[in-house]
Amino acid sequence: MDNHYDKFVLVEYLQKYFRVSGKQKLKAVDGISFYIKRGETLGLVGESGCGKSTAGKTILGLHKPTNGKIIIDGQDITKLSSKEKKQFTRKIQMIFQDPYASLNPRMTVSDLIAEGLTIHKMGSKDTKLRKVHELLKLVGLNKEHASRFPHEFSGGQRQRIGIARALAIEPEFIICDEPVSALDVSIQAQVINLLIKLQKELHLTYLFIAHDLSMVRHISDRIAVMYLGKLVEIADTTNLFENTLHPYTKALLSAIPIADPHYEDKKQSIQLRGELPSSINPPSGCTFRTRCEFATSACAEKEPKLIAITNDHFVACHQVTSDK
Amino acid sequence: MKKILDIKNLTIDFNTYAGRIQAVRNISFSLYEGEILAIVGESGCGKTVTSKSIMRLLPEATAQVNNHSEIIFDGQNVLKLKGKELKKIRGDEIAMIFQDPMSALNPTMKVGHQVAESLLIHTKITKKQAFKEAVQMLKLVGLPMAEKRAHEYPNQYSGGMRQRAMIAIALACKPKILIADEPTTALDVTIQAQIMKLIKTLQADLNTAIILVTHDLGIVAGMADRIQVMYAGQIIERGVREELFYDPQHPYTWALLRSVPKVSQKSKSQLYSITGTPPDLLYPPKGCAFAERCEYCMPICRKDPPVETIISKTQSVNCWLQHKDAPKLNKPSGLKGVIHGQSL
Numbered sequence: 021m022d023n024h025y026d027k028f029v030l031v032e033y034l035q036k037y038f039r040v041s042g043k044q045k046l047k048a049v050d051g052i053s054f055y056i057k058r059g060e061t062l063g064l065v066g067e068s069g070c071g072k073s074t075a076g077k078t079i080l081g082l083h084k085p086t087n088g089k090i091i092i093d094g095q096d097i098t099k100l101s102s103k104e105k106k107q108f109t110r111k112i113q114m115i116f117q118d119p120y121a122s123l124n125p126r127m128t129v130s131d132l133i134a135e136g137l138t139i140h141k142m143g144s145k146d147t148k149l150r151k152v153h154e155l156l157k158l159v160g161l162n163k164e165h166a167s168r169f170p171h172e173f174s175g176g177q178r179q180r181i182g183i184a185r186a187l188a189i190e191p192e193f194i195i196c197d198e199p200v201s202a203l204d205v206s207i208q209a210q211v212i213n214l215l216i217k218l219q220k221e222l223h224l225t226y227l228f229i230a231h232d233l234s235m236v237r238h239i240s241d242r243i244a245v246m247y248l249g250k251l252v253e254i255a256d257t258t259n260l261f262e263n264t265l266h267p268y269t270k271a272l273l274s275a276i277p278i279a280d281p282h283y284e285d286k287k288q289s290i291q292l293r294g295e296l297p298s299s300i301n302p303p304s305g306c307t308f309r310t311r312c313e314f315a316t317s318a319c320a321e322k323e324p325k326l327i328a329i330t331n332d333h334f335v336a337c338h339q340v341t342s343d344k
Numbered sequence: 345m346k347k348i349l350d351i352k353n354l355t356i357d358f359n360t361y362a363g364r365i366q367a368v369r370n371i372s373f374s375l376y377e378g379e380i381l382a383i384v385g386e387s388g389c390g391k392t393v394t395s396k397s398i399m400r401l402l403p404e405a406t407a408q409v410n411n412h413s414e415i416i417f418d419g420q421n422v423l424k425l426k427g428k429e430l431k432k433i434r435g436d437e438i439a440m441i442f443q444d445p446m447s448a449l450n451p452t453m454k455v456g457h458q459v460a461e462s463l464l465i466h467t468k469i470t471k472k473q474a475f476k477e478a479v480q481m482l483k484l485v486g487l488p489m490a491e492k493r494a495h496e497y498p499n500q501y502s503g504g505m506r507q508r509a510m511i512a513i514a515l516a517c518k519p520k521i522l523i524a525d526e527p528t529t530a531l532d533v534t535i536q537a538q539i540m541k542l543i544k545t546l547q548a549d550l551n552t553a554i555i556l557v558t559h560d561l562g563i564v565a566g567m568a569d570r571i572q573v574m575y576a577g578q579i580i581e582r583g584v585r586e587e588l589f590y591d592p593q594h595p596y597t598w599a600l601l602r603s604v605p606k607v608s609q610k611s612k613s614q615l616y617s618i619t620g621t622p623p624d625l626l627y628p629p630k631g632c633a634f635a636e637r638c639e640y641c642m643p644i645c646r647k648d649p650p651v652e653t654i655i656s657k658t659q660s661v662n663c664w665l666q667h668k669d670a671p672k673l674n675k676p677s678g679l680k681g682v683i684h685g686q687s688l
């Protein structure tokens with residue numbers, strides 16, 4: 021693994037299948053590979069049902085992967101015993117989408133934030149309380165909030181509590197699963213600013229899962245686009261937006277409404293046909309071919325592999341790579 | 345253009361255990377034939393309560409509509425209508441599509457029958473004819489294999505298909521007004537684009553007037569003819585699309601537009617954000633509701649509510665900055681600009 025020294029998180033051919041009625045398999049994540057450097061943010065985008073949240077949860081260890089490697093800081097966490105895993109997962113935390121559902125309504129803010137510290141037996145009661153106060157300050161709340169319950173807070177404040185909770189055990193890697201999609205525009209910016217500030221101060225590594233591309237663009241160094249359990253394109257943020265290669269990425273970008281009437285009037289958006297196929301019976305070959313306007317017979321036969329177009333720009337599409 | 349809906353001094357309170365929440369505070373506006381009017385604002389600003397009151401869908405036990413309020417449609421005050429008269433308008437003349445199609449559809453009823461239902465109520469038609477018409481409607485909204493799908497239940501539909509079914513139900517009786525309350529918030533962007541295009545095409549074909557309730561400025565930019573911005577139960581600025589996007593006057597409208605990340609902005613730089621949260625409508629502030637969060641707040645703003653200032657025939661704003669004695673400001677930069685620079 022010596023050539024991967026700068027790849028803090030390395031996911032190789034990760035698969036997560038769920039068994040559904042009878043012998044059928046739902047291929048939620050079907051062989052994705054990517055890396056994240058230390059201190060970097062990788063955005064993972066795609067429509068609902070594409071497997072992005074399952075991927076995040078599997079990397080965190082909430083699901084057992086069907087196949088594949090998850091190497092974090094040089095260690096394959098799929099091979100750890102449960103005891104080692106508990107120790108190791110201190111390095112990974114998650115921030116969830118819905119700040120209303122992810123906080124136990126019967127616990128005080130201070131208990132919620134300190135829960136991880138208690139589980140990992142970090143510090144006495146006093147030091148824990150001091151830590152809770154520090155964390156509240158760090159996320160822009162104050163220590164008077166510690167004894168209150170989640171229902172006394174607004175959505176944005178709850179998400180701050182969720183962030184403080186994730187930061188309590190000093191993780192190095194945070195998976196943010198749609199952390200702002202439940203919030204209002206004006207509050208979204210506050211939370212994104214906080215995440216950016218914390219990353220700089222604490223040198224955190226983020227996997228930022230979202231479907232809102234404008235926020236993803238702002239926070240990510242690189243972006244991976246997922247479709248039906250597979251990655252179709254990965255590139256650094258500028259290239260992904262300015263030098264888009266995969267037809268799906270193009271359609272996804274053109275579908276985002278822009279807050280500028282003149283732009284919207286001129287825009288010729290690429291309308292995708294139909295909807296996401298089922299991941300129980302995905303189409304043969306390229307899974308996107310059923311909705312792709314450039315699909316040929318070759319697309320039905322062979323599955324396209326992620327191929328490097330430039331140094332840091334990978335795409336899985338026969339139409340793009342056949343020209344090369 | 346002809347006015348088809350006229351709302352005057354609409355005030356709605358909710359009685360809760362904590363006290364009276366003043367959800368909508370004395371708003372007036374009109375809707376014209378064949379236009380798309382967008383109502384934008386953050387959650388809790390009263391936009392959904394306003395739209396539901398037009399359909400008289402608010403819970404009568406807790407929601408109190410002030411006696412001076414008027415919602416005039418077709419010469420009659422909707423708020424005063426009873427039983428049969430109300431039924432005649434609801435679903436036939438004014439229809440609504442909701443944010444979450446799964447909870448708005450009946451899970452125990454075939455979709456075809458749900459579309460046929462309103463036709464059976466409002467027109468003299470046999471069941472068979474109504475079902476036939478329902479299938480036609482489902483075809484119109486672009487449901488694949490409509491004949492077969494009409495016999496299926498909502499749980500067999502995807503999110504996008506459910507929203508199409510809801511639109512079919514709403515438009516079955518060719519209403520004069522369609523209220524769309526966050527119609528695509530629960531959907532993915534590619535499906536959202538399909539649904540928005542569908543709504544726009546149908547609107548042009550049927551000449552329906554639409555009230556589009558949303559918090560997404562991107563959708564507003566592509567869809568609306570006129571826009572009303574709501575904050576804390578009041579309309580704080582209104583105007584046609586170009587005015588609100590290119591020449592907004594209210595600091596809250598500026599803030600909303602500035603909160604959207606721009607392409608020109610350096611990545612990972614500080615995004616503009618509005619500090620604080622909207623006021624508690626149990627005790628709405630005496631002066632301007634936005635004063636607490638406003639960068640340009642003056643002493644008068646906390647004391648007295650601002651009056652409406654007319655900017656143009658179509659644009660008006662409620663802000664003390666418009667007063668002749670107020671300091672002349674340069675509007676903040678960063679209001680305009682597309683979010684991503686992908687070539688078209």
